[in-house]
Amino acid sequence: MILGVESSCDDTSLAVFGELAGRFLYEKSSSQGDLHAQYGGVVPQLAAREHLRNFPILLEDLKRRVPLAEVTKIAVTCGPGLPGSLAAGVACAESLGLILRREVVGVHHLRGHILSPFIGKNLQKNDFRAENFPHLSLLASGGNTFLAAVDADFSARIIARTVDDAAGEAIDKGAKLLGLKYPGGPEMERFAAAGNAQFFKFPQAFTRADEMVFSFSGLKTSLRYLLEKLSAGELRRHFSDICASYQFAVVDILVKKMKQAMNQGNFRSIGLSGGVANNRLLRERVGNLGEEKKIMCHLPILKYTGDNASMIAFAAAVDGPHTTKIIDFQPNWQL
Secondary structure, three states, X not given: OEEEEEOOOOEEEEEEEXXXXXXXXXXXXXXXXXXXXXXXXXXXXXXXXXXXXXXXHHHHHHHHHOOHHHOOEEEXXXXXXXXXXXXXXXXXXXXXXXXXXXEEEEXXXXXXXXXXXXXXXXXXXXXXXXXXXXXXXXXXXXXXXXXXXXXXXXXXXXXXXXXXXXHHHHHHHHHHHOOOOOOHHHHHHHHHOOOOOOOOOOOOOOOOXXXXXXXXXXXXXXXXXXXXXXXXXXHHHOHHHHHHHHHHHHHHHHHHHHHHHHHHXXXXXXXXXXXXXXXXXXXXHHHHHHHHHOOEEEOOOHHHOOOOHHHHHHHHHHOHHHOEOOOOOOOOOOO
């Protein structure tokens, strides 16, 4: 049984994955959303403090449900992420490792996301790997946005990444400009559902197939200029339309780049992960792309889209060669 520990940003999370059972025996996270909403974004010092408060509470709950003595390995997120938050998780994992006398391995946070769409699938079947790899993974979150080619041994190669803001960051910043509460993604999506996505054509950067990069900073600037031109009445009348148009611009370029990558490689499946994978429009568009190309599309279960310890325990179970035994927090750990 593998105990996963995750605290890369503002979610404190523990999970236990039973390899033989092929399922999770424990999954629980503690969100700091309400705390950071007061400040319009994550405050690193407060996040680290809350992790130190939350881990003992989660551990007490875990002990009532799963005997810690039966844990055979501990996997912890070592990076990338906020330094203080990562340090809290590493300290928790190493302390448990010493107490239980169990091996502790470090997991790359983004590898956990990349593999999260496969949770619930039988990765031991050779036909599964034959059917799904090479795999094209789109990771879209508040801190990262990239496309990666993933091989059957789970090695990953970045083929397109953002040069400035991440997709989720662009959505949250856009939502803040619109006066929506933090986190802005769900709020923008709620208003966008009643809007016309073609009301305003926001700019998209690097649209050509030979420009395999993402950029969202210009999108946010364009929204600010639009809002400066609108009267209060115009903004009220077209608020949902603006949300829908802005959301469409983010989703459309993500899918457009994914399609361009598929045309340039021999991929047998595609996948979506990260917090933005919660967005219904993005899930629908990526699913349609899989149908169009007649290949398997792996969409993560909604509870595994955000930061969670389940994906860390799962990654350690199926991706042993890419874990590390040098347990130290690495805020800027590259994939």
